[in-house]
Amino acid sequence: EPEVTQTPSHQVTQMGQEVILRCVPISNHLYFYWYRQILGQKVEFLVSFYNNEISEKSEIFDDQFSVERPDGSNFTLKIRSTKLEDSAMYFCASNLGGLGDSPLHFGNGTRLTVT
Amino acid sequence: AQTVTQSQPEMSVQEAETVTLSCTYDTSESDYYLFWYKQPPSRQMILVIRQEAYKQQNATENRFSVNFQKAAKSFSLKISDSQLGDAAMYFCAYRSPQGGSEKLVFGKGTKLTVNP
Numbered sequence: 001e002p003e004v005t006q007t008p009s010h011q012v013t014q015m016g017q018e019v020i021l022r023c024v025p026i027s028n029h030l031y032f033y034w035y036r037q038i039l040g041q042k043v044e045f046l047v048s049f050y051n052n053e054i055s056e057k058s059e060i061f062d063d064q065f066s067v068e069r070p071d072g073s074n075f076t077l078k079i080r081s082t083k084l085e086d087s088a089m090y091f092c093a094s095n096l097g098g099l100g101d102s103p104l105h106f107g108n109g110t111r112l113t114v115t
Numbered sequence: 116a117q118t119v120t121q122s123q124p125e126m127s128v129q130e131a132e133t134v135t136l137s138c139t140y141d142t143s144e145s146d147y148y149l150f151w152y153k154q155p156p157s158r159q160m161i162l163v164i165r166q167e168a169y170k171q172q173n174a175t176e177n178r179f180s181v182n183f184q185k186a187a188k189s190f191s192l193k194i195s196d197s198q199l200g201d202a203a204m205y206f207c208a209y210r211s212p213q214g215g216s217e218k219l220v221f222g223k224g225t226k227l228t229v230n231p
Contacts, residue, residue, distance in 0.1 A: 006172060031214075031216050031217065033216070033217065035219075040207075041223065042119075042221045042222060042224065043206060043208075043221040043224075044221070045218045045219060045220070048216035048217070050216060054218045056218050058218075061231060078141075089158065093160075093217070095217055097216070097217075102217070103123070103162045103217075104151075104162065104164065104217050104219070106159055106160035106161070107159065108157060108158050108159045108194045109158045109159070115122050
């Protein structure tokens, strides 16, 4: 069964540095997402991406964050200047889209540690 | 804004027994979707079951079933004949009918332990 893959599984970076998290969504999916989970907290929606543009974003997704689909397969999340509070698990997900009848497929996540 | 509450941070069950995980939500919308996701130690979030609010019949997937009480805004998950592989974090999630993307609102999760 096709899977969403994320790399790296763990990323350590220093505060103020830029970091790029990478994802390869399922090939025939049309919508791509980033969610994050701060340790011990709930999973939170960051952004959805469709047709090469952001379709929805949360309040968390400020100017420090950006997403890109640089080619036909990769979907990236960039944090421009990391802060300690950006430490979290970041999950990429994809689906076909539609009104709730296309379930999300999640990757295994990237654990980001900002020191 | 919608909120999802899971009041049980941890639950445990004996293998082969039945356990029910609670979830309540708050919304002013009349039509929406509800989900239960499982997160095993491998970290991947896996869809367990989904329910459309306009359907009165409770969703069922093999050993997993829900008790959807729309008026009470309650959406509990029942796991029958619990297996060791069911041990995981379980997240309840809400999706508004607005918009085309799967913007989910999650609860804080319930950690389920299955004892042999």
